Amino acid sequence: EPEVTQTPSHQVTQMGQEVILRCVPISNHLYFYWYRQILGQKVEFLVSFYNNEISEKSEIFDDQFSVERPDGSNFTLKIRSTKLEDSAMYFCATATDMNTEAFFGQGTRLTVV
Amino acid sequence: AQSVTQPDIHITVSEGASLELRCNYSYGATPYLFWYVQSPGQGLQLLLKYFSGDTLVQGIKGFEAEFKRSQSSFNLRKPSVHWSDAAEYFCAAYKAAGNKLTFGGGTRVLVKP
Numbered sequence: 554e555p556e557v558t559q560t561p562s563h564q565v566t567q568m569g570q571e572v573i574l575r576c577v578p579i580s581n582h583l584y585f586y587w588y589r590q591i592l593g594q595k596v597e598f599l600v601s602f603y604n605n606e607i608s609e610k611s612e613i614f615d616d617q618f619s620v621e622r623p624d625g626s627n628f629t630l631k632i633r634s635t636k637l638e639d640s641a642m643y644f645c646a647t648a649t650d651m652n653t654e655a656f657f658g659q660g661t662r663l664t665v666v
Numbered sequence: 667a668q669s670v671t672q673p674d675i676h677i678t679v680s681e682g683a684s685l686e687l688r689c690n691y692s693y694g695a696t697p698y699l700f701w702y703v704q705s706p707g708q709g710l711q712l713l714l715k716y717f718s719g720d721t722l723v724q725g726i727k728g729f730e731a732e733f734k735r736s737q738s739s740f741n742l743r744k745p746s747v748h749w750s751d752a753a754e755y756f757c758a759a760y761k762a763a764g765n766k767l768t769f770g771g772g773t774r775v776l777v778k779p
Contacts, residue, residue: 557709584765596710596756596769609766642708651765652717655701659709 555579559645559658566665569634574661576628576645585628586646586655587620589613596644602628603651635665668693672770679738679747680778687742687773689757699740700767705753714718715756716740727751752777771774 558577563647566572578585587599601608602620617639619631632639642662646655669692679685693695698717700708721733722758731742740757757770 559709586765586767588767588769595682596758596767598766598768601766646710646767648765649779652698653765654715655713655765655767656712657702 555656557647557656559643559644559661561664562659563660564664566635566663568637568665572632572635572663574630574632574643574663575646576630576647576658577626578628578645578647579656582647582649582656583656584608584648584651585620585622586648587630588644588646588657590642590644590660591638591641599630599643632663635663635666639663640665658666668697668759668761668768670693670757670768670770672755672757672773674773675771676774676776678776678778681711681749685742685747685751685775687757687775688754689740689742689770691738691740691757691759693738693759693761695761696733696735697761699731699733700758701725701729701740701742702756702758703727703753704756706773710756713742714758747775749777749779751775 560575585602590596600610600614617633622628642660644660645658648655671690700715701713716733753770754774756772758767
């Protein structure tokens with residue numbers, strides 16, 4: 554069964570460092586999303602991406618964050634200068650179109666120290 | 667504002683007993699509704715979805731959910747739980763043409779032998 558793959562599964566980084574989280578979508582999916590879940594809190598929408606541009610972003614997705622699909626395969630989330638409060642589980646999700654269910658990856662647990 | 671509420675943070679159920687998880691939504695119109703399950707260390711797996719039509723929907727792993735417009739609810743049920751059903755369950759919704767999911771806070775299910 555096709556699945557969304559995220560790497561790494563766990564990343565520890567020092568505050569102020571840049572991190573890149575990677576996602577390999579299901580092959581025929583065109584819509585891509587990042588969500589995050591701070592420990593003990595709700596899963597929150599960060600950003601949606603279609604046709605190589607951001608479709609929508611939340612208030613959380615400030616200038617420290619960026620997304621791209623550099624090689625037509627990986628979909629990445631970059632956090633430019635990590636803060637302690639960026640520690641969370643980050644989920645990538647993909648969908649065939651905007652009115653179908655999204656399929657989620659296993660998540661990347663980011664720990665900022 | 668659009669919201670999804672899961673009133674129960676934790677539920678403990680005996681193996682073989684029935685399970686019902688509550689979900690209420692607040693949207694201007696009926697959204698698309700989903701239930702996801704997250705097992706320890708795993709990603710979010712889609713259990714079932716409601717877009718339109720029959721208000722009782724069947725999902726994987728023996729789960730079903732009933733959409734009740736009058737109550738703005740989409741409760742998840744399983745007639746007989748198995749130890750492997752111990753996990754966290756998330757109700758989620760989005761309005762048409764968006765796929766930006768709003769999640770409930772989750773319900774953690776513990777299964778007693």
